Amino acid sequence: MAELFSLQQIVNGLQLGSIYALIALGYTMVYGIVRLINFAHGDFYMIGAYAAYAAFFLFNAYIAPGNVLVFIVLIVAMLVGAAVAMLSNKFAYKPLRYKPKLSSLVTAIGVSMFIEYFFSAFPPIGPSPRGFPEVLPKVMWTMGSAQVSNYVVIDLVVAAALMTGLTLLVQKSPLGRAMRAVSQDKDAAKLMGINVEGIISFTFLIGGAFAGAAGLLAGLTYPRIMPYMGILPGLKAFIAAVLGGIGNIPGAMLGAYIMGIAETTANAYNSLLGEGIAFVILILVLLVRPTGILGEKTADKI
Amino acid sequence: MGTIKLPRLLIAALIFYVVVTILSLDQVHILNGYFMVIINRSLIFVILAASLNLINGITGQFSLGHMGFAAVGAYVSGTITTLVLKLPAPQPGFWITGPIFIFMIAIVIGGIAAGLVGFLIGFPSLRLKGDYLAIMTLGFGEIIRTILNNIDYVGGPRGLLGIPKFSTFTTITLFTFLIIVLLRNLVQSSHGRAMLSIRENELASELCGIDTTRYKVMGFVIGAFCAGVAGGLLAHLLQLAHPTQYGFLPSALVLIMVYAGGMGSMTGSIFAAFSLTFLTEGLRVAFDNIPSFRIGTMDVRIGTEWVMVIYAILLILIMLFRTEGIMGMREAKLLIIEEKKKK
Amino acid sequence: MKSYVLSAAVAAILAGTFLSCGKKSNEIIIGGVAPVTGEAATFGASTKNAFDLAIEEWNGKGGIDGKKLKLAFADDKGDPAEGATVFTKLIQQDKAVAILGPVMSKVALAGAPIAQAASIPMMASTATNPKVTLVGDYIFRACFIDPFQGTVGAKFALEDLKTKKAACIFDVGNDYTKGLSEFFKAKYTALGGEVVAFEGHATGTTDFKAQLTKIIAAKPEILYVSDYYNDAALIAKQARELGFKGPMVGGDGWDSPKLTEIGGAAIEGSFFTNHYAADDTRPIVQEFVKKYKTKFGAEPDALAVLAYDGAYLMFDAIKRAGKLDGPSIKAALTATDMAVVSGQVKFDSDRNPVKSAVIVEVKNGKFVYRATVNP
Structure with missing residues (x-):
């Protein structure tokens, strides 16, 4: 059993967890404010990866691979992710805001299906996988018995930085206060003069930007992009958010790392367990502690 | 369940059966084998959509893993019939031991197995609602699929093969009819009204003395049973069952039918199952006939890959502009049980 | 409506x-x-x-x-x-x-x-x-059919590459890749080799590191990757990152220009069984x-x-x-x-x-003919 918990497996788990964390942060934020499981979030992530791919080939002619290029590509991916998220909100979710919650969920499934099938059918993109370019040269370090690449470090740092920034934004800024108000009670927030739709739109913007960033990092870490790449990570990131306590930003991060390490360990043990572990975690959490690890208990108001 | 008058629905089903059978006769040949396949698939989708409607539309729960139940039914009934077929040939003449009878029994056992799984999933549903429940049922569906993928006895990723072809238009129509009658009688009984009251207001119905726990689990069990029957029929139609047939996407398609037809309306589910299955095939034929054109040096062909894009847009449009679905809560007269006036 | x-x-x-x-x-x-x-x-x-x-x-x-x-x-x-x-x-x-x-x-x-x-x-x-x-x-x-390629791959790994310890990785949800790995394992063991690790992964995943870490810990001399090119390329990359130095062998699912596009240097020096080699001079x-x-x-x-x-x-x-x-x-x-x-x-x-099957080698981003194996 020694290899189950080797240093290398922990590094593997952290890397996987970082990608989940980036997706989960956006997921949990949108859920926290709008109470909508945005099934299309995983597809925003896929779009982010494709945007980064396109941006790389667009700018590579002028700038050599390196930090500047990565920065530009990151900005493009985040912008595109944010734009798609806001558009989805405007055209698909906003009109249903005051309809039964589950209609929005079904619409989200529709949006997700639309994005996936459209990307797959649209000839310039197509269903074939593409190799993601090495926007940043890869460096490998040997740490004790483990091999660590600079990507692992970057994924960790970016996830931590975005989480911190987001927590500060939500907890300290006036905008964040408005977001929290909307999350608690839309009508009361409106009475307090908060532009509720504006706040929701902003939330989607942030969520989409995060998904875009995650798309770029996933492209770097697992250099293969395809139209259906967002389904599984999206689902697992959502489970991570539930595990950490949905709506809770540090919780999403914590949940994502737990998921990453749990999945790696399970995979190292047995592939059947590895495939199902995410859903087993989900069901256990929902049965034992539906509010998640860091989630606060909210009374179900009627 | 009070006095139930079947004839009207029975007559309608018989007319449907006779007309389709006549039209599909080789001599008439208005409905060729292709149409019969579409009709058979529609009927199986009718069972799936109507039973999901019981869970989602009537009881107000939410299942995203409906095909998971169908998988259980398909694998259980498929295993039974393939095993029985391996036995020494049953004696002809005794209809009890005849293959069709065994098939019917196997389908029902498959349904019961699915119902048991529904019972297991129904319990956690007592604690969860709405989107949490949705994601949980999705998880259950995925777990069922993963497990099937890893049991070599039922073929693993190769699927369960060699299932005899027992599903015909006749057997499928028979089962569909029985299930619609079952669901209709249930929904319009006092049990059904209790389920509806849970959907409308759980707390209030509890205060009225309704055992909400019991009815929620009941919704799941009966819904799962019907899905299991549908899965069994599908497996015996295709002569195989494969784990990937029962993933999230097929479940989502059934969900679309329920929403398009109208939450809580059996008529809507039946209508949507038929029209969406036919629409998909119609779109397929239509897209097949769009000629290709050239952009630069590339041949561009708008092909069948766009059918699913249209399907997705259709779903979004229905949700946006007619959230209550085509039928809303209404039922066709055929599906309403006439009440005898008591004095 | x-x-x-x-x-x-x-x-x-x-x-x-x-x-x-x-x-x-x-x-x-x-x-x-x-x-x-x-x-x-x-x-x-x-x-x-x-x-x-x-x-x-x-x-x-x-x-x-x-x-x-x-x-x-x-x-x-x-x-x-x-x-x-x-x-x-x-x-x-x-x-x-x-x-x-x-x-x-x-x-x-x-x-x-x-x-x-x-x-x-x-x-x-x-x-x-x-x-x-x-x-x-x-x-x-x-x-x-599945048995043929797995057998050819195993024979090649044992006799031409002169290895004694192999490991397999495959997609548990795909009958083709699972079948190839199973037949490879059977033949490799029958011919006197040892399969030290036999690991499946979920369909659609991009992270194979957990399985690969386990495989590498078992110290195989070759890695049999029966996945299609899109997964095989990622597996190769991650295997190299984790320090696997030996050759990799795969099946005809590898045959795509995407293999080298995604896999890059990691896939160099690997072999796969195929129907033909692109440098075959037949018109x-x-x-x-x-x-x-x-x-x-x-x-x-x-x-x-x-x-x-x-x-x-x-x-x-x-x-x-x-x-x-x-x-x-x-x-x-x-x-x-x-x-x-x-x-x-x-x-x-x-x-x-x-x-007949052909063994193809990945060399400088190109697929190069190596040997022909008759059924």
């Missing part, structure tokens, strides 16, 4: 029915089945390209007996239920005289009984499950690669090659049969002895092609 949906459905169906009624008698309808949507769309797209190319070429040469070939294509979405529907459609509605495809065994297994019952010959391009052609005497295939190979590249702007993968070959085998049989009825075409197919891109093809009594 109700009337809209209903009338749209009715209109679409009627339009389709009428359009397909206006069939010309100087056309031969060939059914084509592949998944162009869903998660297998990658494989379906190149398969469909190959069908189109083969039809275009035959029509360029004047068709068969003065009749033009017309492809009636249908998307199976990688779903058996959908497969059964489209097989029926192609046979009953479009009146196809033969069917090319599908790509996946599970779809082939749902479609084959329908083709068999209608006496319509079918040429599965890449359905590798041995049971597919056992459905009946109208079912043929253009690809190897038929060179011409195919060139034409495919011109028409679709990409290099063909193994799926395209097999679909193209399948189409050629089928058209050749139709031509030799001289008639369009199923039994004649079937009889002609059985007597096939034809040189196609993947080699000289004959069918055995189970309607599987008898052809």
Whole structure:
């Protein structure tokens, strides 16, 4: 059993967890404010990866691979992710805001299906996988018995930085206060003069930007992009958010790392367990502690 | 369940059966084998959509893993019939031991197995609602699929093969009819009204003395049973069952039918199952006939890959502009049980 | 809304029915089945390209007996239920005289009984499950079956690469990759080698590091990666990152330019069993690669090659049969002895092609011929 918990497996788990964390942060934020499981979030992530791919080939002619290029590509991916998220909100979710919650969920499934099938059918993109370019040269370090690449470090740092920034934004800024108000009670927030739709739109913007960033990092870490790449990570990131306590930003991060390490360990043990572990975690959490690890208990108001 | 008058629905089903059978006769040949396949698939989708409607539309729960139940039914009934077929040939003449009878029994056992799984999933549903429940049922569906993928006895990723072809238009129509009658009688009984009251207001119905726990689990069990029957029929139609047939996407398609037809309306589910299955095939034929054109040096062909894009847009449009679905809560007269006036 | 949906459905169906009624008698309808949507769309797209190319070429040469070939294509979405529907459609509605495809065994297994019952010959391009052609005497295939490639790979790893310890990684949700790994393991062990790790991964995952870490800890000399190119390339990358130095061996699922595009340096020096090598000097190979590249702007993968070959085998049989009825075409197919891109093809009594396999090496981003293995 020694290899189950080797240093290398922990590094593997952290890397996987970082990608989940980036997706989960956006997921949990949108859920926290709008109470909508945005099934299309995983597809925003896929779009982010494709945007980064396109941006790389667009700018590579002028700038050599390196930090500047990565920065530009990151900005493009985040912008595109944010734009798609806001558009989805405007055209698909906003009109249903005051309809039964589950209609929005079904619409989200529709949006997700639309994005996936459209990307797959649209000839310039197509269903074939593409190799993601090495926007940043890869460096490998040997740490004790483990091999660590600079990507692992970057994924960790970016996830931590975005989480911190987001927590500060939500907890300290006036905008964040408005977001929290909307999350608690839309009508009361409106009475307090908060532009509720504006706040929701902003939330989607942030969520989409995060998904875009995650798309770029996933492209770097697992250099293969395809139209259906967002389904599984999206689902697992959502489970991570539930595990950490949905709506809770540090919780999403914590949940994502737990998921990453749990999945790696399970995979190292047995592939059947590895495939199902995410859903087993989900069901256990929902049965034992539906509010998640860091989630606060909210009374179900009627 | 009070006095139930079947004839009207029975007559309608018989007319449907006779007309389709006549039209599909080789001599008439208005409905060729292709149409019969579409009709058979529609009927199986009718069972799936109507039973999901019981869970989602009537009881107000939410299942995203409906095909998971169908998988259980398909694998259980498929295993039974393939095993029985391996036995020494049953004696002809005794209809009890005849293959069709065994098939019917196997389908029902498959349904019961699915119902048991529904019972297991129904319990956690007592604690969860709405989107949490949705994601949980999705998880259950995925777990069922993963497990099937890893049991070599039922073929693993190769699927369960060699299932005899027992599903015909006749057997499928028979089962569909029985299930619609079952669901209709249930929904319009006092049990059904209790389920509806849970959907409308759980707390209030509890205060009225309704055992909400019991009815929620009941919704799941009966819904799962019907899905299991549908899965069994599908497996015996295709002569195989494969784990990937029962993933999230097929479940989502059934969900679309329920929403398009109208939450809580059996008529809507039946209508949507038929029209969406036919629409998909119609779109397929239509897209097949769009000629290709050239952009630069590339041949561009708008092909069948766009059918699913249209399907997705259709779903979004229905949700946006007619959230209550085509039928809303209404039922066709055929599906309403006439009440005898008591004095 | 109700009337809209209903009338749209009715209109679409009627339009389709009428359009397909206006069939010309100087056309031969060939059914084509592949998944162009869903998660297998990658494989379906190149398969469909190959069908189109083969039809275009035959029509360029004047068709068969003065009749033009017309492809009636249908998307199976990688779903058996959908497969059964489209097989029926192609046979009953479009009146196809033969069917090319599908790509996946599970779809082939749902479609084959329908083709068999209608006496319509079918040429599965890449359905590798041995049971597919056992459905009946109208079912043929253009690809190897699972046992053959796994065996060839194992022999090559033991005898040519002189290894004694191997590890396997495969997709647990894909019968092709699981089958290859199982047969590799069986043969490798039977010939005196040792399989030190046998690890599956979930379909659609991108992180294989947990399994690879475990595999590397078992210290294999070679890694048998039976996945398709898109996963195999990622596995190679991650295996190298984790410090695996030995060669990797795979199956024909590797044959795609995407393998080196995604895998880059990590895949260098690896080997895979295939039907042909792209540097094969036979004109038929060179011409195919060139034409495919011109028409679709990409290099063909193994799926395209097999679909193209399948189409050629089928058209050749139709031509030799001289008639369009199923039994004649079937009889002609059985007597096939034809040189196609993947080699000289004959069918055995189970309607599987008898052809030699080629070992290809990945060298400087190119696929280079290494050895030929006869069945």
